[in-house]
Amino acid sequence: MDLFKIITEIEKVDPEIYDRLDSRRRVFKHFGLAGKAVTAAVLPGLVSGIFQRAYGQTSNLSPDIVAVLNLALSLEYLEYYFYDSGLKATGLIPPADQPAFVKIRNDESGHIKVLREALGSQAIADPTRAAFDYSGAKGPGNGPFAAALVNDYALFLGSSQAFVDTGVRAYKGGAPTLMPNKDLLEAALNIHSVEARHSSHVRTVRRGLAAGQSGQGATTIAGDLNNLSGKTGRPKSWISGTDGGGPSPSTTPSTAPTYNAGNPATGAPTAIFFPAESNTTHAGVDITTNTAGITPAAASEAFDEPLDAATVKSIARNFVVASSALFT
Amino acid sequence: MTKLLLPPESADKLTSTSRRSFLRYTGAGVALTGLVLAGCDDDSEDDNRLDVGSGDTGVLNYAYALEQLEAAFYARVKTGQYYAGANAAEKQILDDLALHELAHANFFKAALGGSAIKALEPEFGAINFDSRDEVLRAAQTFEDLGVAAYNGAGRYIESAANLVIAGKIVSVEARHAALIRDLRNYNSFVDSDVVDLFTPTSATSAPGAGEGTGKEKSKKPSEVLEAANQYLKEGSKLSAKSFN
Numbered sequence: 001m002d003l004f005k006i007i008t009e010i011e012k013v014d015p016e017i018y019d020r021l022d023s024r025r026r027v028f029k030h031f032g033l034a035g036k037a038v039t040a041a042v043l044p045g046l047v048s049g050i051f052q053r054a055y056g057q058t059s060n061l062s063p064d065i066v067a068v069l070n071l072a073l074s075l076e077y078l079e080y081y082f083y084d085s086g087l088k089a090t091g092l093i094p095p096a097d098q099p100a101f102v103k104i105r106n107d108e109s110g111h112i113k114v115l116r117e118a119l120g121s122q123a124i125a126d127p128t129r130a131a132f133d134y135s136g137a138k139g140p141g142n143g144p145f146a147a148a149l150v151n152d153y154a155l156f157l158g159s160s161q162a163f164v165d166t167g168v169r170a171y172k173g174g175a176p177t178l179m180p181n182k183d184l185l186e187a188a189l190n191i192h193s194v195e196a197r198h199s200s201h202v203r204t205v206r207r208g209l210a211a212g213q214s215g216q217g218a219t220t221i222a223g224d225l226n227n228l229s230g231k232t233g234r235p236k237s238w239i240s241g242t243d244g245g246g247p248s249p250s251t252t253p254s255t256a257p258t259y260n261a262g263n264p265a266t267g268a269p270t271a272i273f274f275p276a277e278s279n280t281t282h283a284g285v286d287i288t289t290n291t292a293g294i295t296p297a298a299a300s301e302a303f304d305e306p307l308d309a310a311t312v313k314s315i316a317r318n319f320v321v322a323s324s325a326l327f328t
Numbered sequence: 329m330t331k332l333l334l335p336p337e338s339a340d341k342l343t344s345t346s347r348r349s350f351l352r353y354t355g356a357g358v359a360l361t362g363l364v365l366a367g368c369d370d371d372s373e374d375d376n377r378l379d380v381g382s383g384d385t386g387v388l389n390y391a392y393a394l395e396q397l398e399a400a401f402y403a404r405v406k407t408g409q410y411y412a413g414a415n416a417a418e419k420q421i422l423d424d425l426a427l428h429e430l431a432h433a434n435f436f437k438a439a440l441g442g443s444a445i446k447a448l449e450p451e452f453g454a455i456n457f458d459s460r461d462e463v464l465r466a467a468q469t470f471e472d473l474g475v476a477a478y479n480g481a482g483r484y485i486e487s488a489a490n491l492v493i494a495g496k497i498v499s500v501e502a503r504h505a506a507l508i509r510d511l512r513n514y515n516s517f518v519d520s521d522v523v524d525l526f527t528p529t530s531a532t533s534a535p536g537a538g539e540g541t542g543k544e545k546s547k548k549p550s551e552v553l554e555a556a557n558q559y560l561k562e563g564s565k566l567s568a569k570s571f572n
Contacts, residue, residue, distance in 0.1 A: 080535045100515045103525070107518060110526030110542025112535045126534065172495040176488035189479040189498070190543035194523055196499035200506035201517040216514040219507070222417040236424065237507040238500055270489045283439050283493055291434045294427055302428040303496040 065181060066122050068174040071309055072188065073115040073124060074326050075167050078316055080108040081129045082163060085149045086156050093153065096215035097205060104160075104198050111191045118184055124326075131324040134159065136253045139321040144251035154231045157206045158247025162255040164199040165239070165246070166315050169307035171195060173262070176272060196304070200237040206247070207234045225297055238301045241278040253318035262311035274308045376562070378445060380549075382570035384490050387481050389445045390549060391494065392436035393566055394477055397559055398470050399433040400450040402426035405467070408457025418511070425467070425504055432497055439493075448564040464512050471505035472522050473555055474498075479546035484571045502544075521545075548572065 061069075083105035086092055093101055116123045136143030148155040171192035178185040208218020210232045223236030229244030239259065246255030262274030269284030280287045280299040287299040313327040320326045380389040402425050405411050411422055437444050456462045478498035485491045506517035518525070526540035549568035557565040 077535065084535075100517070103515070103518055106526045106528060106538075106540075107523070107542035109528060109535045109538060110524070110540050113526070113538070114541050114543060116536055126536075168499050172492065172499065175482070175495055176491055179485075179488060179491065182483035186479065186483050186546055187543060189482045189495070190546050192495065193475045193479055193498055193502040193544045194518060194542060196502035197506035197517050197523075200503035201510060201515075204507060204510055204517075216510075219511050219514065220415060220417050222420045236420075238424070238428075238503045270487070272488055272492055282435060282496065283489070285435050285438045287431050287435060290438050291427070291431045294431055298424060298427040299431060301424060302431040302500055304499040305496060306492055 061119070061122065062180070064177050065184065066119065067309070068177045069115055069119050069184070069188075070122070070124050071312065071327075072171060072174060072191070073112065073119065074127070075163075075170055075312070075316060076108050076111045076115060077127050077326075078132060078319060079163050079167060080105060080112060081132050082134055082149075082159065083108065085129065085134065086160075089149050089151075092149070092151060092156060094214055100201055100205070104201075107194055107198065111194075114187055114191065118187065127320075127324060127326050131321055131326055132319055133321050134319055136251070136318050138318065139323070143253070144248065154206075154209055155248075157202060157209060158231055158255070160202045161199065161206060161235070161247055162258050164195055164202060166258045166307070166312060167195045168192065168199055168304060169258070169262075170309070170312040172304065173274065173306035173308050173312070175306075203235045203237045207236075210234045236301065239277045239304060240297045241300050242276050253315075257311065257315050262306075262308040264308075272306070274311065275305055277305050279303070279305055377557075377565050377567035378448075378563075379567045379569055380445060380571075381443070384486050385440065385443045386568065386570050387484050387494075388436055388440055388490065389443070390481060390566075390568055390571070391478065391497070392433065392440060392444060393448060394474055394552070394556060395429055395433040395436055395497075396448045397450055397556060398429040398474060399426070400448075401452065401466065401470055401559075402429055404450075404452055404457060405463055408463065410458055410460045410463050414460070421507060421511070428500060428504070446564075448566075449561040450564070451559055451561045461512075464508055468505065468508045468512060469555075471501055471508055473547070473552060474501040475505055476522070476545060476547035477549070477552040479544055480548050480552065481571065484549075 083101050087098065087101055087105060133139050133141055133143065134149055135141045135146035137146075145155060145159050148159045171188055175185060175188055175192070178188055204218050205214075207221040207223060208214055211221040211234070213221055221234065223240070224234040225240060227233055228235045228240055229246055229249050231247060233244065233247065235243055242256070242259040246259050248255045259277045261276040264273045265275055267273030278296075278300045280296055280303075282303055287302065288294060288296055291299070317327040380386045380393060402422065405422055406426055411419065414422065452466075455466050475498060478494050478501065482491060482494060485494060505522070509516045509519070522545055524541045524543050524545060526538055526542040528538040549571040553566050553568060560566065
């Protein structure tokens with residue numbers, strides 16, 4: 001088999017062949033071959049793999065990976081249409097904050113692109129804006145968060161925080177499933193940290209609004225550990241304990257599950273489990289005793305927690321119309 | 329092993345025209361010729377450096393090293409005049425960051441036990457700790473670097489539990505980074521230096537249609553350590569030979 005001849009033939013019908021080819025060292029890492037010699041046995045698989053990657057066929061993703069990526073994609077749509085609707089609601093987002101929400105909305109759009117490309121034909125269809133009821137009523141639009149996309153900016157920020165914090169926990173919980181595919185794993189990690197940046201900013205804006213400050217002035221407002229939750233709470237840019245249940249702990253649906261434990265909530269130090277955000281023990285190390293002078297609040301802030309897929313779905317399902325199959 | 333061929337990375341330095349012809353022989357051809365070199369590193373510069381090791385222990389020591397650097401930085405910040413005169417919000421932020429990073433460093437030390445690398449000696453001589461601008465600029469550098477480092481190291485982690493541990497920490501680093509950035513320049517919590525920003529094709533385009541990805545720009549350990557080593561004394565400078 002003359003590989004160069006084959007490539008030359010392909011070039012006649014696809015001038016971009018060289019751009020598509022997975023060049024340099026990356027090719028070995030994709031196939032887990034770094035440092036190994038090519039033998040006759042692995043060569044056919046390597047060559048077919050080079051072309052498979054070049055032309056974006058992803059049929060080799062395991063069902064588990066497809067499920068994790070489609071859940072992530074569903075959450076990105078949930079967020080995208082929320083921020084997009086907020087930006088379209090005249091007078092809802094103050095001018096000083098609109099650039100931030102344009103950035104956040106656009107980041108989610110980029111994540112949608114990345115996930116769709118990774119999933120290929122196995123990606124869920126765009127659910128469209130019509131699939132979501134951001135009021136929390138699953139269709140009729142009269143739930144407790146109805147004003148969040150009309151004229152209640154504090155409510156809009158509260159919902160933003162709950163959505164993005166759910167997203168951060170969901171990516172963290174899904175990451176181990178992606179370990180067999182290092183590039184997908186790194187892509188997911190690179191989305192995960194951007195979601196955390198969003199959460200930090202939204203929380204900063206919330207502190208500012210609660211104190212009558214907007215724009216840069218929001219950064220002059222300290223968090224209040226005695227007033228973390230509720231619509232006018234002043235959360236830190238990181239999660240303290242369970243943040244008192246978040247922006248809307250007493251409504252139905254409530255934001256509390258976003259900060260509470262998932263399932264399983266406990267496990268051995270080397271197991272994967274989903275404790276509440278207030279957890280202060282990691283890999284068997286109790287942070288509150290391992291660092292002198294640290295408060296339980298600070299110890300919990302220093303570590304975020306993952307959330308399992310079933311719990312993530314049960315949270316997100318509250319914002320989808322009942323007839324949709326999203327998050328089921 | 330002597331290098332007989334151009335290292336694969338040299339392709340980046342070639343012009344686009346020559347890159348095409350080069351790719352012709354590397355994109356596919358390296359599959360035949362380059363593989364035997366893939367495990368061969370140029371480590372002559374790293375001989376005096378402290379290597380973080382290999383496997384999950386190596387990744388955790390890499391994280392431990394970066395957390396040590398951050399913890400030492402904020403401890404030093406708290407002795408400077410900027411901190412002394414900072415407003416209540418900024419004091420709270422710096423107090424929290426100092427505690428979080430110390431908690432991270434101490435956590436890794438405990439988790440690694442006898443496998444932990446030594447306590448590193450930082451070198452912050454170039455930073456004026458009395459200057460708000462300099463402290464926050466350095467803080468941003470450390471926080472952004474930490475996020476890019478964890479994201480880039482995820483692929484080397486072998487145990488799922490350790491991956492989750494790294495995930496628990498990196499999102500907190502990202503929260504720190506975003507707030508420090510907002511303190512310096514409001515609405516820069518994500519920006520093009522750290523995130524591949526996405527631009528929609530048009531104001532009415534469907535989600536996913538546009539340029540960019542909205543992804544953090546993760547960094548390889550070698551790139552991270554090149555930056556981190558500037559803040560470490562001789563004898564504490566690091567290498568990560570197993571992760572490249």
